Amino acid sequence: MNPTVARLTLRGLLGRRRGLLLLVVPALLLLVSAIASGSSADAHGLTVKILGQLGLGTLVPILGLVVGTGVIATEIDDGSIVYLLAKPLPRWRIITTKLAVAIGVTWLFSVVPTLLSGLLLYGTRDGMVLGYTVAVLVAGAAYSALFLLLGVVTRHAVVAGLAYALIWESMVGNFVEGARTLSVQQWGRAVAEAVAGDTAIGADVSFGAAVPLLLVVTVGATVLASVKLAGLTLAGEE
Amino acid sequence: MAQPPDTRSADTRSADTGSADTGVIHDIGYRGYSGPRLGRGYATRSLFTQSLRAAYGLGRSGKSKVLPMLVLAVVTVPAAIVVAVAITMKRDQLPVEYAGYLASVNLVIAVFLASQAPVLLSRDLRYQTVPLYFSRPITRTDYVRAKFAAMVCAQLLLMAAPLLVLYLGALLGGMDFSYNTGHFLYGLVAAVLYALVPTSVALVIAAATPRRGFGVAAIMGYLAVSAAVAAVAVGISDPGTTGSDAAQWTSLISPTELVESLVNEVFDLGVGLDRRYAPGGLGIAVFALVALALVVGSYRLLLTRYKKV
Numbered sequence: 219m220n221p222t223v224a225r226l227t228l229r230g231l232l233g234r235r236r237g238l239l240l241l242v243v244p245a246l247l248l249l250v251s252a253i254a255s256g257s258s259a260d261a262h263g264l265t266v267k268i269l270g271q272l273g274l275g276t277l278v279p280i281l282g283l284v285v286g287t288g289v290i291a292t293e294i295d296d297g298s299i300v301y302l303l304a305k306p307l308p309r310w311r312i313i314t315t316k317l318a319v320a321i322g323v324t325w326l327f328s329v330v331p332t333l334l335s336g337l338l339l340y341g342t343r344d345g346m347v348l349g350y351t352v353a354v355l356v357a358g359a360a361y362s363a364l365f366l367l368l369g370v371v372t373r374h375a376v377v378a379g380l381a382y383a384l385i386w387e388s389m390v391g392n393f394v395e396g397a398r399t400l401s402v403q404q405w406g407r408a409v410a411e412a413v414a415g416d417t418a419i420g421a422d423v424s425f426g427a428a429v430p431l432l433l434v435v436t437v438g439a440t441v442l443a444s445v446k447l448a449g450l451t452l453a454g455e456e
Numbered sequence: 457m458a459q460p461p462d463t464r465s466a467d468t469r470s471a472d473t474g475s476a477d478t479g480v481i482h483d484i485g486y487r488g489y490s491g492p493r494l495g496r497g498y499a500t501r502s503l504f505t506q507s508l509r510a511a512y513g514l515g516r517s518g519k520s521k522v523l524p525m526l527v528l529a530v531v532t533v534p535a536a537i538v539v540a541v542a543i544t545m546k547r548d549q550l551p552v553e554y555a556g557y558l559a560s561v562n563l564v565i566a567v568f569l570a571s572q573a574p575v576l577l578s579r580d581l582r583y584q585t586v587p588l589y590f591s592r593p594i595t596r597t598d599y600v601r602a603k604f605a606a607m608v609c610a611q612l613l614l615m616a617a618p619l620l621v622l623y624l625g626a627l628l629g630g631m632d633f634s635y636n637t638g639h640f641l642y643g644l645v646a647a648v649l650y651a652l653v654p655t656s657v658a659l660v661i662a663a664a665t666p667r668r669g670f671g672v673a674a675i676m677g678y679l680a681v682s683a684a685v686a687a688v689a690v691g692i693s694d695p696g697t698t699g700s701d702a703a704q705w706t707s708l709i710s711p712t713e714l715v716e717s718l719v720n721e722v723f724d725l726g727v728g729l730d731r732r733y734a735p736g737g738l739g740i741a742v743f744a745l746v747a748l749a750l751v752v753g754s755y756r757l758l759l760t761r762y763k764k765v
Contacts, residue, residue: 239674243681250685267688276684284673295669376672377523377571384563384680 220307223315227289231323240284240323243277244331251335265340269332269350270419274403278328278354279361279383285323286365287375289316294369294450303450310444313366317440320362328354349414357406360436364402367439370446398422405432493593500598503589507606511572520575527568528614531561535618539625550626550636554619554643555725558650559716561618566679566712568614569607569655573662574671576603582666586765596762604755607659611651619643646719653747654679654711656754663761682710690732701735708746718743 232240250272254264290313293299302312332354336347361383368375390397391404398404399422407421408428421428506515512528513521535557542550558565580586589599623640627633658675665671689706707713713732720726721734721743734743 246681246685250688272684272688276680280673280677280680284677287669287673291669292667295667374523374571376669376676377567380567380570380672380676380680384676385567389563 219318220311220315223302223307223312224319226302227316227319228323230292231285231288231319236288240281240327243281244327247273247277247331247335248338251338255338261340262346265336265346265350268339269336273328273332273335274350274353274357274406275388276384278324278357279387279403281328282324282358282361283365283376283379283383285320285327286362287369287379289320289369290366291369291375295373299450303447309448310441313370313440313444313447317363317366317443320366321359324358324362325355328358345414346419349410349419351410352413353403353406353410353419355406356409356432357402360402360405360432363436363439363443367443367446370443370450395422399427400431402432402435404428496593496595496598499592499594500602503594503599503602504606507576507603508609510575511606511610523571524568527564528617530564531614532618532621534561535621536625539622539629542631543625543629547629548631550622550631552622553725554622554639555646555716555719555723557618557622558615558643558646562650562683562712562716563680565611565614565650566654566676569611569658570672570676570679572610573607573655573658573675574665574668576607577659577662578666578668578671581663581765582668586762590765596765597759600755600758600762604656604659604758607655608651611655612647615647615650616644619647642719642723642725645723646715649715649719649747650712652751653715656751657711660754660757660761663758679710679712683713686710686713704733704735704739707732707734708743711750714743714747714750718747 231237247268251268254268290299293302303309329351333347333351336350340346364382365375365379368379372378386397387401387403391401401423404421404423405428407419408423408425409432410419411421412425423431509515512524538550538552538557552560580589586599590596594602619640622643623636626636657678661675661678662671665674686706686709690703704717707717717732717734718740720732721740726733734740
């Protein structure tokens with residue numbers, strides 16, 4: 219961790235009204251929950267739909283994508299990364315600092331609203347809220363690391379990330395059973411299932427498979443991103 | 457006529473200053489163009505074709521062709537598979553509805569839109585080439601018109617391709633001609649609407665930021681989040697009661713769901729519990745008006761955006 223890099227990254231991410239745009243995600247989740255908590259429909263189904271499908275399924279990947287690529291891809295894109303790379307700092311420390319900021323911001327904007335809307339919708343019964351909060355916590359961190367790597371590797375990080383998060387996880391995952399094994403969302407669910415019990419949250423991947431996969435992806439993405447940043451070439455836009 | 461340089465030493469009073477002697481204007485024979493000019497319309501049409509080609513990466517580097525061609529394949533290949541399966545099974549009807557097929561590949565089409573709309577608009581803003589365009593005969597309106605039309609056409613081509621595959625396959629497989637033609641036309645109407653409504657919103661977002669990555673994320677974020685919210689709202693409402701009808705109104709926040717609902721209700725398509733529709737005659741009117749307002753409003757916003765570049 220380098221405090222100066224962290225401060226600058228945070229400012230780049232949240233400064234100049236950009237923070238307000240990110241705030242849309244938690245606001246939306248809370249708004250939908252507030253409206254739904256007034257409805258008479260089955261509370262369990264509502265919570266699964268809102269926290270599972272909308273929150274964990276759509277908002278967390280998009281937030282992870284915007285934040286994960288936002289901490290480094292924008293700097294690489296406009297070329298200002300060279301000023302940072304010219305400083306006597308190991309490249310891996312730049313990556314870990316930026317990753318820490320990304321995870322922190324993702325958690326702030328997704329875990330807190332998930333917790334609040336869970337309490338609003340379902341109270342503290344069955345460990346439901348705990349389950350989804352843990353799932354968002356785990357998935358948020360893994361998404362941040364994965365998308366940060368994409369931001370270093372390719373100029374089309376946002377598109378590649380979207381293709382993974384929305385098309386692979388949602389569309390292909392819906393039809394092809396096996397695709398769910400390679401889904402960050404399902405790994406998060408598996409961890410949450412182990413913590414909160416399977417009445418709270420279901421997962422298609424076993425806990426024993428999810429934890430190694432999560433560790434491999436998160437640590438591997440960080441290491442790979444450090445290596446890639448060490449040999450970064452700034453290419454022009456094609 | 458090129459003339460030899462005229463050293464006007466005779467009439468310069470340089471005899472005593474000396475250094476002014478070196479200041480000489482040569483006439484090297486530049487001439488104005490006096491032939492026919494192709495004019496504004498030609499320039500606008502050129503901008504349109506260039507932008508349309510750029511949307512598919514044609515005439516650009518190999519790398520920028522990857523994504524558009526990949527999307528085109530992802531959208532078209534399943535249609536070909538559907539047709540092949542239907543023909544080998546000797547079905548007398550396609551297992552999918554033309555408009556319904558578009559709705560199911562919606563997400564992929566949205567990815568194309570999100571990645572290519574900034575290619576057309578954000579880059580010109582970022583490298584400040586927009587003022588260069590306006591130093592030519594084309595006006596700001598022409599620029600907006602050409603870019604808008606190019607993106608709409610790119611989207612339309614992307615959606616027409618799988619529809620055409622389905623239609624030709626159905627005809628070759630000897631399926632009912634009039635039914636398929638009618639529903640193919642419904643599909644085309646849906647394609648035109650999909651190409652107009654979400655695209656116009658995306659172009660406004662793309663024109664607002666000179667950063668390509670941010671534009672992509674913003675467009676996709678808006679389209680995906682609004683569609684997810686609408687889907688969840690319909691999903692959590694109780695079917696069978698009046699709540700179901702009321703929840704359909706949430707489709708208004710999402711351009712893609714809005715088109716899907718409108719098409720489904722107008723042409724009476726789609727079945728099942730998760731069918732999206734515009735509720736009743738009032739629904740059709742409101743949905744159509746909102747769609748129109750989105751397109752016209754976005755176009756006006758683009759015009760105002762480019763008033764001061």
